[in-house]
Every structure is written in structure tokens, then in C-alpha cells.
Amino acid sequence: MGLLNFTCDPVPEAVSSDMHNLNQLSAQQFSALTEVLFRFLTEPKEVERFLTQLSDFATMNKISLGPLKNIVKSILLVPNGALKRNLSSEQVRADFIALGLSEEKASYFAEQWKVNSPTLTRLAVGQTLMINQLVDMEWKFGVTAGSSELEKVGSIFLQLKLVIKKGSQMENVYVELTLPQFYSFLHEMERVKTSLESFS
Amino acid sequence: MAALPAGDFAALQSLLKAPSKDVVRQLCQECFCSPPAGLGPLALRACPSLAVSTEEAEQLVSALHNLTRHVVYRGLTRAEDILTLFPEQFHQNLKNLLTKIILENISAWRNEAQASQISLPRLVDMDWRVDIKTSSDSISRMAVPTCLLQLQIQEDVALCGNSPVVSALTVELSKETLDTMLEGLGRIRDQLSAVANK
Numbered sequence: 001m002g003l004l005n006f007t008c009d010p011v012p013e014a015v016s017s018d019m020h021n022l023n024q025l026s027a028q029q030f031s032a033l034t035e036v037l038f039r040f041l042t043e044p045k046e047v048e049r050f051l052t053q054l055s056d057f058a059t060m061n062k063i064s065l066g067p068l069k070n071i072v073k074s075i076l077l078v079p080n081g082a083l084k085r086n087l088s089s090e091q092v093r094a095d096f097i098a099l100g101l102s103e104e105k106a107s108y109f110a111e112q113w114k115v116n117s118p119t120l121t122r123l124a125v126g127q128t129l130m131i132n133q134l135v136d137m138e139w140k141f142g143v144t145a146g147s148s149e150l151e152k153v154g155s156i157f158l159q160l161k162l163v164i165k166k167g168s169q170m171e172n173v174y175v176e177l178t179l180p181q182f183y184s185f186l187h188e189m190e191r192v193k194t195s196l197e198s199f200s
Numbered sequence: 201m202a203a204l205p206a207g208d209f210a211a212l213q214s215l216l217k218a219p220s221k222d223v224v225r226q227l228c229q230e231c232f233c234s235p236p237a238g239l240g241p242l243a244l245r246a247c248p249s250l251a252v253s254t255e256e257a258e259q260l261v262s263a264l265h266n267l268t269r270h271v272v273y274r275g276l277t278r279a280e281d282i283l284t285l286f287p288e289q290f291h292q293n294l295k296n297l298l299t300k301i302i303l304e305n306i307s308a309w310r311n312e313a314q315a316s317q318i319s320l321p322r323l324v325d326m327d328w329r330v331d332i333k334t335s336s337d338s339i340s341r342m343a344v345p346t347c348l349l350q351l352q353i354q355e356d357v358a359l360c361g362n363s364p365v366v367s368a369l370t371v372e373l374s375k376e377t378l379d380t381m382l383e384g385l386g387r388i389r390d391q392l393s394a395v396a397n398k
Contacts, residue, residue, distance in 0.1 A: 121339065125339060131348075131372050133373075137380075141388060151274055151275060158388065173369060176323065181323055182389075186382075192330065196347060196378065200375065
């Protein structure tokens with residue numbers, strides 16, 4: 001096996017025989033399996049659904065579930081590596097062929113990869129580490145009518161509640177701003193937006 | 201209307217023993233700024249310069265505190281309003297002096313009262329920075345801009361006294377989050393102008 005695009009590490013031995021078994025599937029069966037796989041890749045939280053669909057596929061096509069799961073594990077190695085390394089569909093196709101998959105099936109999978117890669121990339125970016133991510137912001141503003149020191153005041157206040165994700169927990173931060181501070185804050189945030197847009 | 205106890209005005213007469221107008225001025229400032237708990241020590245400090253007994257000093261300081269705080273509370277800004285607080289027989293010159301001193305300080309005192317009123321933690325300063333994320337463990341090449349926002353927040357002034365606690369909070373915002381936030385801030389601005397235009 002030559003150099004692979006999706007990984008630098010040696011590929012497990014079982015992969016070759018898994019690819020051989022895959023080649024035995026009809027085009028229709030392979031297409032159905034590919035669909036199940038991509039649905040899982042684009043919605044990685046739906047593990048239950050994925051396992052159910054695999055089990056249904058196994059039953060419908062009279063394949064044992066155990067070997068099918070191993071095959072699926074082998075197939076998934078490629079898109080996972082491809083995502084990390086921003087591989088093109090050409091490279092994905094070449095890798096599958098290098099692993100032993102038929103040209104027809106490799107091309108089909110690579111096509112599906114091309115179609116799904118924007119979604120998959122967006123997911124991967126979304127998973128990237130964020131420090132103290134701002135998750136939500138609530139606000140209220142009002143007028144201070146009076147206080148224990150001043151009978152009549154009439155000053156405007158703005159209160160923000162920032163919901164921040166610290167690790168796996170949410171933390172609420174409450175902040176009060178005066179009106180000039182609010183306008184200054186708004187101005188700064190608009191500058192940030194311009195800056196972010198110029199880099200997008 | 202006598203908003204202050206009659207005894208207070210009697211105590212204020214001790215000011216007649218003050219060596220100079222500046223001493224009176226200084227004392228007014230200190231009495232306003234001091235919280236009720238700080239009046240005792242303040243009285244002890246004032247004793248020597250006024251040549252009064254401790255008890256008289258305490259009563260004086262308390263009376264000045266009440267007077268100045270009352271004027272600020274009611275938001276009195278005109279000389280006539282302040283003059284009418286004093287009883288008829290009160291020493292004329294002292295009354296005029298006190299009124300003058302209070303008028304000199306009234307807006308500074310009001311601002312201070314407003315600045316030190318209870319509130320949620322206050323925003324003191326903010327800084328931001330835009331980073332471009334180029335790589336992560338889930339994707340080895342990307343160019344995703346992200347914003348880091350640092351807010352300097354000061355805890356409630358009233359609780360901290362003279363040593364305010366300022367904490368810095370750094371928050372990360374994606375472009376989508378920023379857009380949503382700006383939408384919200386825009387709505388606040390619109391509502392504020394609607395209120396201002398009414």
C-alpha cells in the first residue's frame with residue numbers, strides 16, 4: 001500500500017478484508033450504506049439512530065451486524081482523517097482505491113464526500129475550542145427613580161446578563177452600564193464586526 | 201418645614217467657635233462624605249480645632265451630616281430653599297455661610313451620591329481583539345476569525361468601600377454570536393431613541 005492522504009499511521013490489517021467485503025455489495029446496497037454513514041457524520045450526536053439504521057441495513061441485506069460494524073469502522077477512518085486534513089474528493093477517492101475498494105465505489109463515496117464536506121467542515125470548526133464562549137445575552141434597561149441618597153434621580157441604566165460557557169458549565173455574569181458606556185460599547189462591537197468581516 | 205430635628209440646629213451653633221471659614225468648609229465636606237459609622241472618629245478629629253467637648257463635637261458632626269445629606273436627598277439647588285431649612289432665630293451669618301458652602305458643593309455631592317448608589321457590578325472598561333484560528337485538533341487548516349472581548353467589571357461600590365474589587369472577564373464570540381449581539385444592542389438603541397423622542 002502506498003502513502004495515504006488521510007493518515008500517516010499504519011492502517012489496521014482488517015481494513016483490507018473489510019474493503020474486499022464492501023466490494024461484494026451491489027451498487028444500490030453500497031449507496032444505501034453510504035447514505036446512513038453520511039447522515040451520522042453530519043449529525044454525530046444521533047448515535048442511537050445510526051445504530052438502528054445499521055441494524056436495519058444488516059437485516060434487510062442479510063448481513064451479520066458484527067462484521068458490518070467492523071466494515072463501517074474501517075470506512076469511517078477515511079472521512080475522519082480527510083476532515084482533519086482538508087482533503088479534496090480526489091484524494092479521498094485515491095485513498096479508498098489504495099485501500100482496496102473498487103474504483104466505482106470509491107468514486108461514488110468521493111462524490112458524496114464532496115457534497116457533504118461544507119457541512120462537515122462547519123461541524124469540525126464548531127467543535128474547535130472556545131474559551132469562555134458567550135452563549136446568550138439578555139438585557140433590560142430602565143430608569144432609576146430614586147435612591148436612599150437622592151429622592152429624585154431619573155437616570156437611565158442598562159443591565160446585561162451574559163451567559164458564558166466555562167468548560168461544561170454555564171455561568172451568568174451581570175453587568176450594569178451607563179448610557180454613554182452603552183453607546184461606546186455598541187460602537188466598539190460594530191468595529192469588531194467590521195474587523196471580523198474583513199477577515200472572513 | 202423643619203426637616204431636621206431642632207436639636208441639630210442648636211448643635212450647629214458650635215461652628216461659631218471655628219477658627220476660620222475654611223475649617224467650616226472642610227468639616228462640611230467630611231461630614232457629607234462620611235458614612236454614619238465614620239462620624240464618631242470624625243468628631244474626635246474635629247474636637248481640637250473647634251475647642252468643643254467630645255459630646256458637642258459628636259452632636260455637631262451628626263447635625264452637619266444630616267443637613268448636607270438632607271439637602272442632597274431633596275435635590276435642593278436654590279439658596280432660598282436651603283435658607284428656609286433653618287429656624288428663624290438661627291445665627292444669620294452662620295446660616296449664610298453654611299448655605300454658601302452647601303451650594304458650592306451640591307452638584308459634586310449629587311454626582312458622588314449617584315456614582316456610589318447600589319447597582320449590579322459595573323462595567324469599568326472593555327477591550328477587544330480579533331484572532332484568526334488557523335488550526336485545531338479537529339481540523340488542521342482553517343482561517344476562522346473570532347473575537348476576544350475583555351470586560352473589566354467592578355463589584356458594587358457600596359459593598360467594597362474604599363477598595364473596589366475589579367475583575368476581568370474574557371469572553372470569546374464567534375461571528376454569529378457577535379451578529380446576534382449587535383442585533384440585540386441595536387434594538388436597545390432603537391428603544392432608547394424612542395423613549396428620548398417621546
